[in-house]
Amino acid sequence: MPKLTINGQSIEVPQGTTVIQAAKELNIPIAHYCYHEGLSIAGACRMCLVEVEKNPKLQIACNLPVTDGMVVYTDNPRVKDAVKWSLDFHLINHPLDCPICDQAGECKLQDYYMDYGLYTPEMDQRKVKKNKAVSLGDRVVLDQERCILCSRCVRFTKEVSKTHELGIFNRGDRSIIATFEDRPLNNNYSVNTVDICPVGALTSKDFRFKQRVWFLKDFDTICNGCSTGCNVKVSYNANGVFRVRPKVNKEVNGHWMCDFGRDIYKHTNKEYRLEAVVEKREDLSGATVKGKPVALALQEIGKNLKQAKNIALVLTAQYTVEEYEAFLNFFVGKLKVSSIYYWKNNETSFDSFDGLLIRGDKNPNTQGLLKAAQKHNVKLLPVTEFDKSASSFDFCILAAPENQAVYPDITEKCQMFKKSNEVVCITSCYNDSYNGFKWQIPAKSFVEKDGTFVNFKGVAQKIKAGVKIIPTSVSLEEVVYGLTESMGVSI
């Protein structure tokens, strides 16, 4: 283990560690653009200059392996001056259009100008003009003038997605990022290039111009798009959720997430949500009544459940372990329900895997559901078998899927559920197929509740309530509390 000192602090690191990595261990910041932990070393930007004792020239920390006894300085006047002029080179042809740039507020040019720059530019030549707002594909836009040619995006398509769409073309100050033969940047991981672009050159079509980033807050949770369970940061404010970005977890998703996972926030926002209880009133010739308080609705449901002889539960793998526990404890443990159906989506491609992150099981918690069922000695019946006994059920309690986009059979399955006498549909999003159910109860989406998802590998990961979008919505645990209160059943 070589031992070195950086700015007077010593540290021992494994052989092969670079100076930039060792500095990170000591929480010593070193400016960088082209270096990224998840990519190969390019040594292109020359921002990470450091002074190494006994070495006449400044060195780039990203490509400098640590040696025993090395003495490094990252913040002396010589280093600061060199970094300042590296930054000036990057800004020579930069359009400085921060007021209309979507990266403003999280741009490394802005940040390093404040940390190392604060100079008066001496350049009096006209800036080189390049193309702005170039559509690279379905999800990504490029501003060639803002690009500092760090090559992170190129290395991503070469090394991670292995789709090779991007390259650096031309020479000198005419160099640009572009796609080969106009092949669009449409791989399933394309928006990662936006995340790793340190400046405002690559922006996301979905997010750009929607919100200034300083009006957003982030919280960490787990993507509910498939059984990989990528760790993510969700950005939100009082108007809802606006974007999802990956959070590093080397065991699960590394630095990345897929483009489908970027869309999971959409169904958490108000426009897709069931905002209040919907009740189909028998006494008013099928009229629909909205807005009964959830607690009152659950009381009424509870009273009727007490009389029920034959109850069916339909579960999807889109809820948390804690919710399955509460449900099975109550319905199996207390009410002795034995007709429990597992509504599994996309059965044909359920076990597929694209070799990077995306899994065919488009549920975050299949393992959690199966384990909870096993623990409670429950045999989960395929939902297709519901039809056989549908008319014998007084009640069908349906924990409907949150991400409806991956349940293409909703309409067909709902027709089947409607054959039972009374359906209680607990759902975070509305759907026309639910019309005609006796009850629709607004459920919390995954960004509004705490709990656990177990991924395909069996890794249990916590999700966190970070935002409240539908204040009346309830988790399955809260549904159980509401029911037990009116039924006088202790849990």
Ligand code: SF4
């Ligand atoms: S577009 Fe962004 S990530 Fe790609 S080379 Fe330019 S600055 Fe780097």
Ligand code: SF4
């Ligand atoms: S791979 Fe799966 S868990 Fe990861 S971001 Fe995509 S949908 Fe979400």
Ligand code: FES
């Ligand atoms: S981060 Fe070291 S040269 Fe770019």
